[in-house]
Amino acid sequence: MVLLGASPAVAAGSGEALKIAVTIDGQNIGDNTVAVEPGEPVELAVTAINNGSSSIRVRSVRLSGVALALTFFSYDIMVPFDVPAGGRATRTLELDLAALNGQAIGLLPASVELLDSQRETLGSASTVTDVRGSIWSVYGVFGLAMLVLTVLAWAGALLALARHRLSPNRWRRALRFLPAGVGTGLVAVVTLSVLRLVPPEPVVEIPVVLGAAAIALLLGYLTPHPAPESVVDAPDDDFTMGLTTRQFDATTEGYSR
Incomplete structure (x- = not known):
């Protein structure tokens, strides 16, 4: 499980169909770091804003934390709902964060995404979480x-x-x-x-x-x-002395002949 937040009406990234706002226990997060205590339930409210001309169907909400291009925790919640054209829709989720104790610790960037039936991102918001987890996570x-x-x-x-x-x-x-x-x-x-x-x-x-x-x-x-x-790799003295002796003997034998 993961907890995160973003200020109201946070603009979605390029190509995303919805803007979303996230609150935790009724408080807007903004640019503040979100403190997370594993084991304590949290009320997460997500508001989707549709500025388009047609209704958009949301299939699920994804909560995840990424560091060093690796995902250390991720959780998908099935909450199908429609966001009418030119309107907005809000869904409130109760999260049990007990599992987060074994997944992360310290400051981690986190995001919440609204996904469609093809698991494509419709809108997203990001923040930094302060996870009070275990060092053995x-x-x-x-x-x-x-x-x-x-x-x-x-x-x-x-x-x-x-x-x-x-x-x-x-x-x-x-x-x-x-x-x-x-x-x-x-x-x-x-x-x-x-x-x-x-x-x-x-x-x-x-x-x-x-x-x-x-x-x-x-x-x-x-x-x-x-x-x-x-x-x-230099040759040792015994090898050199042996080689010199053989050369001397060969030379002496030559003179004898």
Whole structure:
């Protein structure tokens, strides 16, 4: 389950047939962050405004939350109704948010959509939710998994650097550090969200991830050249002494003849 809201008469996106307004417990949401307490029922009222010349049939209402281009919670409610031409229609829904505790935590962008019988969007509104869920929710575990993978990526790259196992080519060394940089950016985005500082919206997450990736590439590019292979592959003294002795014996035998 999910909770979200938008100010009245929020304009629908390009190509959408309806404008919609959303209220929670009788209060307009506007641009404010919506606090969500899983387990507490909430009254969600959706008003659809039809400025067209023909009636529009709404089949269902979809509530969803998306971060990093991934949907972490989504719920469809079947509430068929018609919105008359030049008129409006309002439907009030009672939501049980208990399941949200295991789905998300922190600040997450969310949206409410009105769908037709083909599941095409007729109108939508968006907001940011402050979900008071568990760190062991789907979103929380996703962040922890990204943290572990990022630490492993940095450890692998730095260990290869310490052992002089990186490629002599600068760009290949840079690419070796790239996954660690991308992971660092993703972890930063999720952490800011879980700590309720910044929601993971595209205007935030894209610059953060790209910036971290660029820094990692630069670090990899500037790493020192690994030790020359000739030093590692140089023959040992016993082999050299054996080879010299054989050459000496062959030369002596030649003089004897």
